[in-house]
Amino acid sequence: MMRFAIVYGKDDPAGNNIIENIKADFFLPQTPIIETKKHPIYADDLSTKKYPELRGLDFIIFATTHKSEKGKPSLSIHAPGNWRSADLGGKQGKLSMTSAPVLKYLFKQLNKNAEPLKDKYHITLECTHHGPSIDIPCCFIEIGSSDEYWKDKEAGKVIARTIASLQDYKPNQNWIPAIGIGGPHYCPSFNKVQLNSEYAVSHILPSYQFPVLQSMIQEAEEKTKEQIKEVLIEWKSFNSEQRQELLEMLKKMDLSYKRTSHVEK
Secondary structure (H helix, E strand, C coil), rough: CCCCCEEEEEHHHHHHHHHHHHHHCCCCCCCEEECCCHHHHHHCCCCCCHHHHHHHCEEEEEEEEEECCCCEEEEEECECCCCCCCCCCCCCCCCEEHHHHHHHHHHHHHHHHHHHHHCCEEEEECCCCCCCCCCCCEEEEEEEEHHHCCCCCCHHHHHHHHHHHHHHHHCCCCEEEEEEECCCCHHHHHHHHHHHHEEEEEECHHHCCCCCCEEEEHHHHHECCCCEEEEEECCCCCCHHHHHHHHHHHHHHHEEEEEEHHHCC
């Protein structure tokens, strides 16, 4: 059985909504629930020294709000980390450890559980962004993007049910661990890949973080618990010169690639 913890912020409305639903409707006696004083994106101190209950854990889920300029209602999942600057927690150029199959499993569960809310909420992956920087495999699962939705009990219950489903998680040996490169923040191509193919995507490097550096790809590979089998590229995100540079980089790193448009999904 997977051992996981849930982390939320003391003053985070969506986090509190999700935790209230977990405590009311789901029995998780082996699951530590940790409240942080600061927002979880700044929780770089999530260590076993400070929190002994994290010892032996397989995964951490951060249950939080999601904010966007447009305020679009969303239920989202992503791995944390900073490709370049550390403007919102974490460390510059450092990603957190994550697990490609756990992210895939959670995203599939979220889509299934959120079926009744799909007319109201956008169910999506996000690219890897913001802190914290931690070594225990983790991800964020969020309600966006304004106070009305952060406190929506239906959304809170959907997220709570998705988190609780990790009790039943079993690795699928047919899934192929991969990292994603290209596309916008909300990852339309990788949403389809994660839901409808055998690829399990961990960290996603979006177009707005270009140019791609070898150190970025190496960081994404090292901060995925499983051995990466392939790099999935949203081909249209690159011009011909950028593609050539990227492919030479991948060849040098002995990493194979596939276009997202060539993935059966």
